[in-house]
Amino acid sequence: MPGELVRVGGAASAEVRADSAGSIITPAFIVPHGSGEWRTYALSGASSGASVSVTIRVAVAPAYLLLSTYYAPAGTALVLTGRQFGAHELVEFQMGDRVLGAARANAEGSAMLAAHVPSGAAGDVSVSARGLSTGKRASAHFVRAP
Numbered sequence: 001m002p003g004e005l006v007r008v009g010g011a012a013s014a015e016v017r018a019d020s021a022g023s024i025i026t027p028a029f030i031v032p033h034g035s036g037e038w039r040t041y042a043l044s045g046a047s048s049g050a051s052v053s054v055t056i057r058v059a060v061a062p063a064y065l066l067l068s069t070y071y072a073p074a075g076t077a078l079v080l081t082g083r084q085f086g087a088h089e090l091v092e093f094q095m096g097d098r099v100l101g102a103a104r105a106n107a108e109g110s111a112m113l114a115a116h117v118p119s120g121a122a123g124d125v126s127v128s129a130r131g132l133s134t135g136k137r138a139s140a141h142f143v144r145a146p
Contacts, residue, residue, distance in 0.1 A: 005046040018045075036060045063109075065129045065138040073145040074119040082129035082138055085109040090132045095142065096125045102132075122146040 002022045008014045016024050039058050044051040061084045068079035080093045080100070091111035092102045098118050105111040121144070128139045
């Protein structure tokens with residue numbers, strides 16, 4: 001209905017006023033990410049009582065890995081931070097074929113490990129993080145300096 005207040009409810013909510021044609025465009029609002037589950041949002045007119053439901057699938061946020069540096073010689077301190085893992089999940093960090101250690105993710109799925117660049121040949125080496133419960137994986141490129 002033109003000019004009507006429309007409420008959007010679900011895992012995220014908003015209120016928006018319909019335009020002169022009775023159409024709405026919702027302002028941006030945050031839809032919580034999840035594990036690929038389906039979420040239903042209900043839209044209802046405050047005065048007309050008209051309602052409709054929309055079901056969407058919320059994408060899974062991919063895990064990613066950040067390094068305190070991406071180029072360093074063996075023995076250099078290195079902080080590895082994995083994000084978007086499972087809440088309180090144990091995350092294992094590896095450089096090449098060498099396990100650097102593991103860290104428990106916090107409630108938001110972030111895990112941090114302080115390590116040192118292991119010895120080995122200078123050049124490109126892959127750094128990875130793997131969630132031991134979810135199986136999520138992330139990787140980053142690193143160069144071991146001579």
